[in-house]
Amino acid sequence: AQTVTQSQPEMSVQEAETVTLSCTYDTSESDYYLFWYKQPPSRQMILVIRQEAYKQQNATENRFSVNFQKAAKSFSLKISDSQLGDAAMYFCALATGTASKLTFGTGTRLQVTL
């Protein structure tokens, strides 16, 4: 069975600052994918970033980057130059091999303050 743990229920960051959201996971599979999804109050689930486990290089999408530590089974999300529109719930998710099923963490609510 796969598990995803987000230990920070809430985080707060000032506009233009940097924040890191934590995620750890557990799986016995060697082939898997990790994702961060954003859910704003509109309740859409928006893909933020994706990381293949076989890639050592950390994924980056504009102001969003990850710190993927495979041995530690850690997958944190860094948001640089935070903007008010970044305020949302952020979910870490794991998909293993060909199964395609996503296992989600419990989410971190990010507040962005002026």
Next chain:
Amino acid sequence: DAGVIQSPRHEVTEMGQEVTLRCKPISGHNSLFWYRQTMMRGLELLIYFNNNVPIDDSGMPEDRFSAKMPNASFSTLKIQPSEPRDSAVYFCASSLWQGLSNQPQHFGDGTRLSIL
């Protein structure tokens, strides 16, 4: 391009009634997923299809829930009879499954279901 389309966006109905949620996946995607989101349990996978075939329905809570995918562009999730504890946001997602290559899932806007 159109994303995943779900209908209705909101549904309010009385306990015991049949509820049908609808989903149109992204054109060309061959995997479809139904999730349920509640405060207590977070996001849970209910069932998923590859090429219109149900692959894993172990997340379906009980026999009152059923899902179908009659063709590549349409799926339904039905609850009969509905109960207040079924109140949740139900998401449909789709992706392009290419065997070992796992493409990200794209989500619809969800259906907020309230059972009175």
